[in-house]
Every structure is written in structure tokens, then in C-alpha cells.
Amino acid sequence: MQIIKSIQNRIYEIRGERVMLDFDLALLYEVETKALNQAVKRNIKRFPDDFMFQLTTYEWQDIATQMDSLLSNNINTNRSQIVTGSQKHRGNLPYAFTEQGVAMLSGVLKSDKAINMNIAIMRAFVDVRRVLLKQSNINEQLTEIKERIGEHDVQLSELYDAMENLIDEKIAQLKWNDRQRIGFKIKE
Template sequence: MQIIKSIQSRIYEIRGERVMLDFDLASLYEVETRILNQAVKRNIQRFPDDFMFQLTNEELQSARIEINKRDMSSQFVMTYSSRRPTSALPFAFTEQGVAMLSGVLRSEKAINMNIAIMRAFVDVRKILLRQNNMNEQLLEIKERLGEHDVQLNELYDAMDNLLDEKIAQLKWKDREKIGFKI
């Protein structure tokens, strides 16, 4: 369960997709990022654009993904110590791309980790479905409350009218009578 929570913290929302980045996957599979990327490039036909894409600098910054040099060091030549080349931007793998990695990386660790990653994606999907269901329920409750407010206002108006009539009757009975008294 702890590993799934760790994996869930590495799932990002980028371009409207839930993705994992290559350096996170490499650390989970216990391989270097460059090795993972080489395996992907050797099997690039398995990774269409909806399975994997490369991030832009803007996406990397807007996602506020903190990348320390240890994670990225294997992705670019060390002569670029102060800046990364554009080609070294991380790759993002969608759920289908991560599933496809299981066919590319064949170690037992990769297979077991892939199963855990798939479970994490499923858990994230379940959480989002529950959240959507709760949002629908809240909207339904708000609509009902709106209807109840209207009905309560009608009740209050009816009660006010009844009270006004009773007060008028009491005033009529308690008035000082004039005229012939016996």
C-alpha cells in the first residue's frame, strides 16, 4: 500500500492526461533514465503520441515538478552542467504507455513495479470517479434545498396570513361594543 501511495505522488496531470515522467519510472524500475529511454527508442513504434510525449520547458515549469540533478543526470551529457539541452526534457508516459513499458523492460523488478503502477492508476481513477459522484450528489442536494426554501417560504407566508386573521378576529371580539345594552 505504501508503494502505491508513493507511485500516486508521482502521477502528474499534464496536457489533460495523467502521466508519469521517465526519471520517476526509471527510479521505480531501478534502472538509469538513459537506459529506460534507450529501450523506448529501440521500440518507438510501440509508443505513439497518446502513449508518450516529451515535455516542453513551459510544461515542466507549470507542473512545478522538482527535478533534482541526481534524477536528470543520466539524461544529458555532463558537459551541460548549468543548463539542460532541449532534447533532454523528460518524457511523459500515459497509463497506456506505462503498460507498454512492461513489454519493453522485461526484468522481474520491472514487471512487479508495473503491476503496482497500474494499481496506482486504477486507484487514482476510482478517487476521481468518487469525487465526481460526490459533486453530483452535492448539486442534487443544492437543488433540493432550493426547492425546500421555496416551500418553506410558502409555509411561512401561509402561517403569517393565519396569524393575521386570528389577530383580526381577536381584535373584533375584544372591541368595545356600542349600541343598546341589556
């Protein structure tokens, strides 16, 4: 469970896709980033643009900023791993692998560690998707509740208006009954 949490912290959203960066994957697979990228380049036909893409300078700066804020907010994060990963890419921009790209890595990297880690990564992606689906469902329910509350507000307003009219009529009736009578009084 701890490994899945660790993996989930390494999943970023870039270009509308949930991705993992090459140096994080290399760290998890216990290989050098250079070796991982070489294995990918040797099998580049397996990695179309929707499986893997290289970050732009702007995207990389954005991710590096997120990592820095993670470091300052979380004392449990292993700073040396993240700093080492970001230093490796000072000259080169990192590659981002989508869920399908990570799955394809299992066919490229054959070590037992890589296979076991790939299974854990796939589980982490599934957990992230599950959480997002639950959040989407909750958002739909909240929208429905807001609509119902809006309808109820209108109905309550109409009810209050009707009650005010009834109260006004009762007050008018009481005033009519309590008025001073004029004319002939008949004693019974």
C-alpha cells in the same frame, strides 16, 4: 501499500492526462533514465502520441515547481531522488507516459523488477481512477442536495408566508372580538 502511495505521488496531470515522467519511471524500474528512453526509442512504434509525449518547457517548469513545493512541504520525500531526476533533464525535456504508455513499457523492459513495478504502477493508476470516480459521485450527490435544498427553501418561504397570513387573520379576529361594542346591549 506504501509503494502504491509513493507511485501515486509521482502521477501528474498534464494535458488532461494522468502521466508519469520518464525519470520517475526509471527510478522505480531501477534503470537509468537514458536507458529507459533508449529502450522506448528502439520500440517507438509501440508509443504513439496518446501513450507518450515530450513535455514543453512551460509544462516542465510547472512540474518542477510542483516538485519544489512537495519538497518544502514534505520532509519524508527523498529529496536526492527528485533533485537527481530534475537535474537529469536540464538539457532535455522529460517524456510523459500515460497509463497505456506505462503498460506498454512492460513489453519493452523485461527485468523482474520492471515487471513487478509495472504491476504496482498499474494498481496505483487504478486506485487514482477509483478515487476520482468516488469524488465525481460525491460531487453529483452534492449538486442534487443543493437542488433539493433550493426547492425546500422555496417551499419553506411559501409556508412562512401562509403562517404569517394566518397569524395576521387571527390578530384581526381578536381585535374584532375585543372591540368596544356600540349600540343596544341585550342582557341575557
